Amino acid sequence: MIKKRYVLNFPPQSGDKPLSYQLVKEYDIRINILKAEVYPGKRGSLLLELQGTKENIEKGVHYLIRHHVICEPLDKRIHFQEEKCIDCGNCTAVCFPGALTMNKTTWKLEFDKNKCVVCELCIPACPLKLFQIDFS
Ligand code: SF4
Ligand code: SF4
Structure with a gap:
């Protein structure tokens, strides 16, 4: 099990809840939301700490990217x-x-x-x- 922090940027009108649900259900990833800036009708941003196996986290991140979420490791944003x-x-x-x-x-x-x-x-x-x- 590893923990890794990611910054997610959601396109306008996308809700993050079904995507988060999939991460937990399909990839057995624990999610800790550390920061959220979400405005209705505008782009939303989240800082998440993901906990799971390295393989499942990679799969979960690819799942998010396939759903048009920009998803980058935190250290790339600092x-x-x-x-x-x-x-x-x-x-x-x-x-x-x-x-x-x-x-x-x-x-x-x-x-x-x-x-x-x-x-x-x-x-x-x-x-x-x-x-x-x-x-x-
Ligand atoms: S490194 Fe800067 S932005 Fe990050 S927690 Fe510390 S003070 Fe806040
Ligand atoms: S110069 Fe001082 S305040 Fe700036 S990063 Fe270095 S230790 Fe921190």
Whole structure:
């Protein structure tokens, strides 16, 4: 069993519920919704954590793509200019899930993208504007 986070973008007028139901029923995938921005008649976006076997998650993702849902791993939606980071630690103070932490030995910033919940608080917190997140 693995856990993997994905950003889903639904086309207008598509409901996500039957698709989520299929993921659970057909592919035995557990779904944890971490963020949702869904507006009637407009494009909707979800951050999901999928838990299941690697094979079933891959099949489930292909199922979504076949149903016109844009489905990408979360780390592909986070753009961080790591090479410019000065390790000031400002972003760690706002990152409540602990995706951004300071290594207590090297005092370098560490970023575990698999813990990110796309709250986007690190974007204004970084004085060098090193974060960009493509969610919607
Ligand atoms: S968006 Fe930034 S602050 Fe929010 S959880 Fe992700 S890394 Fe942490
Ligand atoms: S706030 Fe910006 S410069 Fe400071 S540690 Fe975080 S990413 Fe690096």
